[in-house]
Amino acid sequence: MQTSPIIRAQLVRTFFEEVAEHIATLETSLLELERAPSDAELLGKLFRAAHSIKGGARIVGMADVGRFTHLVESLLDQMRQGHLVPTPPHIDLLLRATDRIDAMVRAAAGSTPTPWPAELEAELAAIVHTAEAPTRGARPTLVPVVSFERSYHIRFVPTRDALRAGVDPLALLRQLGRRTVIERIEPELAALPPLGDLDPRASYLGWQLDVRTALDAEAILAMFQPAAACGIVEVTPATAAAATPSAAPRAQQVGDGGSIRVSVEKADTLVNLVGELVIHQAMVSDLVRNFSQDRLARLAEAVAGMERSTRELQERVLAIRMVPVGAVLHRVPRIVRDLAASLGKQVELELYGDDTELDKSMVEQLADPLMHLVRNAVDHGIELPDVRRVAGKTAHGRLRIAASHQGGNITIEVRDDGRGLDAAKIRQKAIASGLISADDELSDAATFKLILRPGFSTAEAVTDVSGRGVGLDVVKRNIEALHGSIEITSEPGAGACFQLTLPLTLAILDGMSLRIADSAFVLPLATIVESIRVRPGQLRRVLGKGELLDIRGESLPLIRLHRLFEIAGAIEDPTRGLVVIVEHDRRRVGLLVDEITGQPQVVIKSLERHYRKVDGLMGATILGDGHVTLILDVPGLIRRGHGLGGAPEGARHAS
């Protein structure tokens, strides 16, 4: 059957989404299985996941994936039926096989097929066969135990006289159907004469079949008896080329933004809200069309109703994008397990709050930095069992990852009870690499933050674990790209805690709108500390540092936005304009503006999408009047104000 390309693309897309879920299920359940090897429910879950992958793969034409997953499924089936008790080596093998399935699916998506995992296949098959051995004697040998299937291509063209010789092609095909799984069957009709010339006693037809079976080619051939009358019987193992999906789905079908599944209930609510909105809109249109002064109150009412449903619609639509952070966290157990095993460490993992929701796009971008922190904690934080015992701690280290909502933010804590960070060593290293000077006085918190700076490798300095550089600066950059921040706390000898704070969504921002001459800008409200009118005495000009503001004993750099953005006609005297003090990463600057105009909630639009990244701006938005308004990039402005590389990103990479 030929499916239309559109339906196929849809099937493939759904398959990729589902397969990711099933692979996640396999992975987490296998890890759980390690602790509860005879948990029937877990085994059932595993079996179903493998079965679904197999089925899906076949539907979208990934024969290899289907074939390989079938082996995994067989092994899980043995376990499920109690013929085999899962041991750690089994679980290890199954985890590797899961990785393999994942890799094969991805490879198929990228249309670069991976080689058939023959070694894993052999390992799996060996276990499946051993597990079968004891049961084999008990069962009648006639029942073929489907263990290890191959695909064959069969061509069967009986001789013209076959029927007269007692061969019943239909019966043969039926028998074939009982002993193998027929995946495809096509008749050969070329020899069929016109009806007038047809001899009803002669056999004109031939068949081509694709079958799957544990039988070998000889056993299949043996079914076609008597051989002489059967004519042409060709049994050829399906080649890899034939098994490769002809129309391999392209990579873009997987990557392009993905999709979100929405419950019918949520969708219904949206439909209802849109319905309400349409009613209000109709009321407004009607009132405006036939307007008279006495209907003003009703108009105001209708507009208020429209506002209400719009706001609710906005909230609900945004809620659709919210997914549990568990989607990222489920990868952690596997990473911890593998890493701890390879390092000879014992780690007990605790996960909290995996149902905490945040924006889907953020969940995806959070994965890398989070995994980095987890690896960092296991690799450099938690000590070897012996070292821990000597220090009077339990042999196994504890790694705790907790996600929770706090106000409009989500915080994720990665806390270990390892050796902690050594402020003195970090300081030494930072001085040695020129990040700070010897007479800089820093609090512990500020010292710890140095490890997030580019060019600082904690590997040797803090934990004496040589090898790969840690690159926590990448984590910091990733988190900042999500408008988040990192706090580090640590007790020497008792562990370290990295706390990530992120907004729930990147799509909407509570802002403060401001005006400089005739240009408007929006500042993220969360970054604003206060806005003040400066008195003449508070302003100092310091050589090499620009202008500083003295605010209650603290000196802040003053950034004249009009100068930075080259806006003519702005208020240039700081005592006459307004200074908005903003903070990020515990650093503050004052921004000189003409006036504050409002506090809108804005939808963030990308400038980069069609233009490019602009220094000092994080994006744009469209305000009520339909005009584009630019949103200021506070972290970038603060870096500039404090002389920490106000240069564009690209320039810093080059250095």
Next chain:
Amino acid sequence: MPAEPEQYLTFVLGDEEYAIDISNVQEIKGYSAITTIPNAPAYVRGVMNLRGTVIPVVDLRARFGMPVKDYTKFTVIIIVTIADRIYGLVVDAVSDVLNLAGADLEPPPELGDALDTSFMTGIARNGDRLITVLQVDRALGIAGSSVS
């Protein structure tokens, strides 16, 4: 490449007539409010709101070193799509849709270093008119450099 003629949209800047491949043209809009972007090249006049999408607007007069005119309600913005990105082009007026075969196109004149002709596909002769055919991505001057 098929030999059949391709369609071009022609527009006017000052006394000159220019053409761009019509397959790049998404729509033609009247003037709408443009928000200046700080520290942008002079020919990037800013960004505008195209039904909720923020797109950059390039003034082709400024791009080609002509004196810039004030925008009026007669100013026209051609919305073009290039490799998945959308741009607005400010021109004096849109004039015509033209069928040009490859044979109608002459290569851009060699003018030495005096004039950059890299954003020209060629010169087309249409009756007694000479039309400069632009390679729209180069003419924009921002494509390619868009992601830092």
